[in-house]
Amino acid sequence: MPPKTTPTTAASLIDLTHTTRTLLTHLQSSLTTPNATSTSTTPSQDATTSETTPPPILETLKSTTALLRANTTTLSLLLLTPPLTPSALYPKITTTTDILLTMVACLTPTPTSTEELGDTVHSAARLAVRRVLNAWSELLALVGRVAERVQHGTTDATDRKSGKVDKGVAEADRAAVLAATGVVWECCEAVEVVVADGVVGTVVRKAQEWRGVLVDAVNELKEWGEEEDDDEEEEGVGSDGDEDDLFGAGNKLGKGDSEMRRLLERSVKKLRMVGVVYQALVKRRLRTFPVTAPTSASKASKEGEVEVVEKSNMQTLDQLMALLKGIPETVDELASAFYDLDAEEAGKLLEKVCGDAVKAIQIVEKSWDGKEDEFSAWAGKWRGNFEGVE
Template sequence: MPPKKPTAATQPSSKPDMDNLLSYTIRTQTLLTQLLTSVTNPPTSIPTLPPDQRVLNPLTILRDSGKLLHAHTTKLSLMIMNKPFGAKSMTAELKACVEKCIMGMMGAVDILSCSWHPISPNSDNPGSADVSDQSIWGDMMIREARTRVARVIREMLVMVQELRTLTETEAGILDSPSSDAVSQRDNLSSTGVVWEACDSLVALEKLSLPGLAVMKATQYHQTLKDALAELKEWAEEVDGDEADFSDEGFSDEDDELDAIFGASKRLPKNDTALREQVERTNKKLSSIAVLYQALIKRRLKPFIFTFPPSAATEHTLLRRTKRLNQIIDELKSIPDEVDELAGALYELDGGSAEARLKNCIDMASEAAALAKLNWDGQEDEFTVWSGKWKGSVES
């Protein structure tokens, strides 16, 4: 039985094929660098999405592009691990990675970022002007998609650089590795990281807008709880330190190290006013943490995002999405302010800490006000509860 004819993937690479692969990897590096700059720097002007493209779901495009890139990078990795070096087939796979997958992701990001419904001066649709320049997905989803696509591009840049180095080695431009421990598999160690980045796009499509809002709010809630726990621990541990230890045995060098690494100052045992302020602050922040839980359960989880919306419901969905994003923005800002508040207390700056606490309460109250009514604009149990919460936290 005659031997099988070698396929294109198993045939030794000719010099033109090697030159083409090397040339394409270099061009790909340049292109990916430009795309990374584009996706991480949103345009200042917001384009309008044409009506015929409003049925396109950008999250579905991201999902499909991610799955396809996963498949093509798998093939590329297998080609590199098997001899002989098939430069022509590798070029084809790399082109598919860029032209079909990465460009598809960039197109999806563009669709996400477009405003959904331009309002003409003669529009008789009441309440529509406040969402005329808004994407139906909202800023939160746009930022998340850009972040995840940027990660894919960064990891692809690493992979392409490894492929370029391997190609230059095969072509004799670079010296071969001197150690046998450096294998072809090692040369594509980034493949698995690319897969993870692709999987994150698939996960984003599964989350959709409501799931992303819940995920973000849960993360911010956890950050707030961590900061609150550290603040409580600081206040409690200081008491024990002062009761059980003296300053004997500590040198000036210890004080210098504390200054260098930003060690917290001791909470004076006899400063009753500051201790009462710390206790009051903890109670207020605990109340704000409870608000996060209530918002997640009563407002974020019940949010329904139907895509594509009908002409009759698109403005309603735009307004709901805008309100959802405003709530998330407030919840996002609070943990950062709490960090500043804690820093002020650690420095025993009661005045600054009090101002920071007021900011936290104001932001939490704004989030509660935005969520006062349900998504249908009706009062419910949360409406009543939020009123009581507001009175308590602002008292």
């Protein structure tokens, strides 16, 4: 069978960009699906050997991202250097597509993959790779545009003036190619951040981000309450009021709203204490999460025990992170209830936040190896003070 020849026409290059972008859209959709345990049949533990065990996900992402960077740079240079050479660009695109397929495949949710990284890190990696796919698709769109210029012999005014006719990328597209290449690099850096942070670094970063959202919401609530106090003091001063006062009166918290004001003050106090929980959990539980893989010897002698412990810890971590992620979202709803002056709904949402915060502490009150420690003692004191807030 004769060797397969590389297409050398602009038309073939255009077709490749179209089909590849369609594939990338499909791959992006596949990574949008939330983490879920795969329902497909997986090999039994006895049937799995070292030859069939895939490499760690983060290791795969690291190697494929490095290859993607190199290929993107080469493609950009080929694209910017006249004349346009489809025979050189075509294999570079197909090779990069294989790289992207490998990146996506390693993130396809399976029982093994979700246990390896946990939901939070798995989601962060999927989001980063989705952005890579989108950035590469935009670069391919420019490749197709340049190929079409060459195919049809069209140039812009700048090209005609400089004599660069039918030789490659138009001057109008050069900046776009460089910018698109830069975006791909930035997206690769986002993947590399997840890889470098690993499980511990990623969950710590996410928890700190969520705490930041929580703190901002609490400060806004407090300021809202203080602004209403100022409005009450200034009421009746000057004119009879303006249009803003008339239509904004529906969400004013007046001094007469004693029940609502007490609820607001109680909420601010409790939410600030919840913010402290995030700090304690980051320091005492997330940063100390055990991620060291067992050695081959330990696997051989205590394989069942090691796997059970690791799986249990990862499940606990996933439960904890789900609570930490959900609390700021509930606080956002709580703030909306206050702004609507809906005391009943605000009370319900506050109780939910408080319950989730207590639950977050309870599920990791003991250390990852099941022992009581400094955090365990702190958690008991915090809970007592928290319940005493009125």
